Amino acid sequence: MNISLSPRVLFRELDGESVLLDLHSQQYFGLDPIGTRFWQLAQQQYPFSQIHQQLLTEYLVDSETLHHDLQELIAQLQQAGLLTVQL
């Protein structure tokens, strides 16, 4: 799975968390530390599998839980128009 972040989104990291601003809709979103790291890795255009592997090395979480949580986060961000996914 490849992830493309919307170019109309501003990302600002703040003490490990972050704020996203969709310049088109003027909607703001907040990301927790794991969500923030996900976005930073996606900015570097890593595929989902690589992002998943990298976060496993950074956080004490089992693979299945992380996979599920990332899928949920991606679905929310996709619904908000902040990214698109290519399978």
Add this chain to the structure above:
Amino acid sequence: MGGEPHFLTSYGGVDGYWLISNFQTVHITTNGQEITNLSSTPSPTITSLMSGVGFILALALQGTFCFHASTVAINHQLVAFMGESGKGKSTLGAFLGQMWTQTGDDVLPMSTYHMGRLDFPQPKLLSPKFMELPMQRIYLLAEGELVQLETLSTSHATLSLVRHTIGSRLFAPDLLEQQLAFCAGIAATIPIKKLTYPRQWAWLPAVAEAITQDTRL
């Protein structure tokens, strides 16, 4: 605007901003230095556009963003109470003004050049002598069953400031970006706390006590 509903449209670009309401148009230069009435006939709508949202937008273009907040001076420092209309900031500011000094109500302008200071007189500012006071705390008002204070993370504080910025729905993308950077700067330098309390007069003394203790720290 002016307490009455209006349909308002804004267009922002390289030539500045146009505010349009009830077929009346106001132009604001890109540097926010000039607000011009482009309509042929003066009207209450034009007055509202120019002195209300037009003024707020012009200030933002100059790097001064306005927030929904009232302020009180405590021991030569400012404390702000932030919240939408009807959330109690005016009532709380007026009550605390009996102990300290109420310095502003409803609109709090803050500048990127003088962080945390009031840069210019605004309609509800009681005395210009408070314009040089530094900002000590910003309290985000919320209703709850007890008086509680909760420090917000930088990102939550930034989001709160962004959401309480007046007129931001009129901002073009570049101004939104400046607003976000400005709010992040405030959140990183001024403690922002969520102040929860029951919205009843009997609880205001307890709120005052909590703020007294918190501002002594």
